[in-house]
Amino acid sequence: MSAVVAEHDHHDHGPAKGLLRWIITTNHKDIGTLYLLFALAMFFVGGAMAMVIRAELFEPGLQFVDPAFFNSMTTMHALVMVFGAVMPAFVGLANWMIPMMIGAPDMALPRMNNMSFWLLVAGVLLLASTLLMEGGAPASGWTLYPPLVLQTGKALPFAIFSVHLLGISSIMGAINIIATIFNMRAPAMTLMKMPMFVWTWLITAFLLIAIMPVFAGAVTMLLTDKFFQTSFFDAAGGGDPVLYQHIFWFFGHPEVYVMILPTFGVASTIIPVFARKPLFGYSSMVYATAAIAFLSFIVWAHHMFTVGMPIAGELYFMYATMLIAIPTGVKVFNWTATMWKGSMTFETPMLFSIAFVVLFTMGGFTGLMMSIAPVDFQYHDTYFIVAHFHYTLVPASVFILMAAGYFWLPKWTGHMYNERIGQLHFWLSAISVNILFFPQHFLGLAGMPRRIPDYAIQFADWNMISSIGGFIFGASQLLFLYIVVDTIRGGTGEKVTDEVWEDASKHSLEWTLSSPPPYHSFTTPPTSIPTEHI
């Protein structure tokens, strides 16, 4: 017993020395840093795959890669970006920020925290290793639909196990976040005083616990169909491939909200600070988030309008999907109202956040178009849907992750980033992301299917423009890498204050700590809670 206590004391003094610190660490900031750096690395790996895709699509005809590898690229790009970059980045932010925002010393379950990070690394490495296997990496699209996915070569069981690992890692992360928020808050931090980022993560964590096991189940059924003679989805044995689609999208639709709800949370954190106003409609934001999460469970078949659903099903899923626009609209109006008549300044985090509000709304509108079942027959599986979800993910989730980086890097490191390069990064990204994805709407409406390496000549112009946008966007992200490295190494040399941004400490607790904050955040719970965010 005393040995255990002694070890704990040792931990309380600070990080272990050397490289081992990063492997055995149970500190929420260290683990947050690991998650964020890993996500950044995967952002570039997934980005490199996207560059292969855009290079091949630069001109009609087959230029650089063979079709099977092209399909592996679209599949792996999506899986790496979703499970390796966006989700881990938000878990990293949760690790860093939630304890500081709710006045806690650390996460609730520090050892599990360490384990969930390393399982993530194992899962992603396993997934990446399929690229080298006989028959290539999975090439069926990230949705892994049977029967196509069952034709994957040697990689199939490895891809499935990697999904299992990623699932376990996410579930452990989610459990930890819920336990932290429920049990570790400072006594004065009531639920309805919690920063929006904490609220959105709480709801996201419940989503994760509900859906990741379902996905794990679906891929396990694929595994047994392939190797153990079950027939869940095998028509010849009495199964039905459409059943897979139902199970997958029961997971898949809430999954897209797993990526967007924390995005909403960060936007609701940043915008009030730079508008110098409280967040407009705090409680309606909380309820809208909960409503979106609830609705996300009952709309999944809008991904399946063309499978031959009965008319009652088409109608139900059409109207249910349209309902989501209401709470989503509430959020957009609230952000706009927060900025209304505020004394706004336009530092890089705010620029990215404003771009998020505008561009995410466009993604929402195309979503609304596709929710109309009869017209979705035209849009389905074309580049239109590719444009839709990239607008909801890149200039939304990814932009907000960038915004979060600029917003909190000074707090994390104690150094100021270079604002001019930040602004350059913003403008290059914001312009090129539209050159990249806007033409894809036209391509889709004109009938270009998704996931093909070659296309009819009529699609040539917009594809070339889209690819050029893609190359500029990809190259611009190197500026972000530069800024992160530069800021960690001292940045502009300017001394940052505790609150970094004017009056930020009136908005949230993390700004009341030093920059960089102490190794253990709040060893004694804070007594007064800033309420400007409410």
Add this chain to the structure above:
Amino acid sequence: MSKDVANKNIKLARTLLLVAVAMFGFGYALVPLYDVLCEWKWIERDRPDDIKKVPEVAYQIDRNREVTVEFMTTLNESTPMKFRAEKKQLKVHPGEYHTVNFYAENKTDNAMVARAIPSFSPAVISRYFEKIECFCFSEQTFKAKEAKIMPMRFVINPALPEQYKTITLSYTFFDNTEKSVKK
């Protein structure tokens, strides 16, 4: 962290883990649920792969209209067979019985178990396309190199709405040898 809080954390973590395990089970529960829901009257899913045998009854033949029935034959993946219909298409009157022969051959030197799965386009047709006899009702066994002529007898229910003038019926043969052996 006080002992009290630590205990609370572990308790909550256990509960949540249980929820996760339950959701894994829920994923599997969706399998039977799916079949049940598809049978519900108000859902009435037209499963294009419906395989039901119906008794032969005499219908009033509707000589005023003609429906074209097209036949497609496919082999799943690399099933080592030959498979074709004796006719590519057939013009029929609703209510009139027809028999079409399908030809299948096992190209291998081993016995084989194969299963043909039908699919209709448009899917709603499956409600009106009645099969009295079909090789798709059960698994077919083939000796090495064996060739078979397999009849399919059907009628189109005269209740078929006017707008359907062409029906495509496709069969896909799946090699089920491995699965049948292990069973």
